[in-house]
């Protein structure tokens with residue numbers, strides 16, 4: 001690739017123009033990504049966009065066809081997977097079924113020049129951290145989904161990796177346990193100062209866990225930003241549409257003559273009290289309940305509009321057929337090209 | 339409920355027809371009128387027949403162990419490769435399994451017999467001194483042919499079914515390759531491998547055509563002994579043949595039951 005040496009990388013993990021293919025099909029089209037030390041970086045994107053492939057490329061399980069990767073200042077893309085100093089949590093946990101929980105944790109510590117008591121000590125400490133001491137002798141088949149997940153996490157953490165890769169680690173769990181484990185995961189990562197890349201489908205999970213979020217689109221990176229930033233200031237329509245079911249409206253509704261589109265979140269619309277504040281009027285099609293929020297689906301000049309409000313603090317009498325005048329605060333509008 | 343149970347009837351009828359009926363005929367036929375256990379006593383006191391049992395057992399156990407090992411290693415190697423290669427191996431194994439018996443032995447004779455093509459070549463090269471196809475080593479070789487073929491067909495799917503991600507997890511932990519197979523891969527499927535071994539063993543114990551084609555009645559194999567007692571015009575003694583068959587069945591079933599017991603225990607733990 002490029003032969004001129006770059007200065008010491010500022011970033012802990014530096015992925016530079018990585019490409020990967022399955023046979024003839026190119027899946028990663030020059031992906032560049034930086035992750036700082038101690039960061040929880042979330043990879044998000046629609047199914048098939050290449051999240052798993054990117055994670056596997058970083059781990060070395062998937063060969064790359066171009067680009068470079070450095071971790072902590074050393075090239076890793078030319079190293080064998082087990083020499084890269086990283087650990088991975090697989091989507092379906094990939095626990096060793098013939099070993100106890102303790103055995104699963106100890107397996108990765110074998111042959112690392114540790115004495116038996118040293119291995120035992122580290123395993124016990126990790127079991128305690130993930131609260132599995134009581135189940136240490138159980139086989140994976142005898143564990144609940146949440147417990148298996150914790151074993152998978154513990155098995156990855158016990159080898160003290162420099163980078164932790166998590167491929168949809170919580171997607172097989174029900175919502176209740178998922179929320180709890182999200183918190184637990186975040187706490188663990190913070191406490192250990194761990195650098196991690198987490199793949200998820202779930203944008204709530206991404207927002208909750210990510211220090212930064214990278215949204216991928218068909219083998220490209222669409223945007224990398226903090227959760228607040230990516231939500232409020234999407235780089236393009238793809239990103240805007242992905243988050244929060246934003247309204248993507250013609251920009252000249254707001255600024256006459258302006259091209260491109262305006263991104264307005266459903267909670268940013270305000271029913272306008274007087275004509276001077278009105279930007280557009282819309283006809284209500286139907287309403288739905290979204291927990292505490294009420295979603296109003298309406299239509300204005302051929303565009304579908306989503307408007308969310310809190311009935312508890314803003315009692316509005318809205319029924320299908322009602323016509324509503326909407327205003328928007330200027331700072332709640334974000335313009336994108338195209 | 340009752341009508342569902344009726345579905346098993348054809349199976350039970352067939353079982354009675356092809357297993358219970360012949361087996362009971364053999365059992366009844368093995369008892370000598372007047373001195374019911376005399377045939378059995380004779381077998382247990384006969385060096386000739388005891389030798390046949392020990393040779394058959396040794397041959398079966400050895401070729402089962404070797405056959406399984408030879409089938410498992412390529413299965414592991416092919417797993418890492420493409421789907422197509424393992425399908426090819428499966429096909430070859432299938433062909434081999436169907437080619438077993440007389441045709442395969444004839445092929446071995448043409449290649450490795452006293453005047454075989456390969457024999458001549460190897461002899462000229464100064465190799466293969468002392469190898470004789472019509473001997474114990476020839477028996478092992480011809481048995482291995484079908485043991486490996488059948489073994490491959492049965493073992494490949496077992497090895498292929500081991501989840502990919504647990505192998506990758508081991509790779510990432512620096513415990514890939516032989517370490518993975520010794521500590522995780524094979525232990526995970528040992529029950530299935532034991533079943534395959536049982537099948538190979540039973541198959542070898544019951545083989546007749548391979549040994550008979552290769553060595554005629556000089557093959558010291560229980561099935562060949564039974565065969566000469568049934569068909570031979572000099573030694574015909576159906577009663578003794580029946581008793582030998584029952585003894586063979588007992589020797590054959592004992593390890594199978596043991597394997598079943600082992601597997602059942604493993605499941606509970």
Ligand SMILES: Nc1ncnc2c1ncn2[C@@H]1O[C@H](COP(=O)(O)OP(=O)(O)OP(=O)(O)O)[C@@H](O)[C@H]1O
Nearest residue numbers: 022025027045046047048049050051052053054201
């Ligand atoms: N082994 C493979 N052989 C061929 N193509 C593959 C293989 N694995 C993945 N692909 C293709 O590569 C693309 C990216 O797949 P990848 O698994 O990385 O997506 P993903 O973002 O992880 O999707 P998901 O969210 O569904 O897990 C997809 O189009 C997929 O069909």
Ligand SMILES: [Mg+2]
Nearest residue numbers: 051052053167
């Ligand atoms: Mg994936």
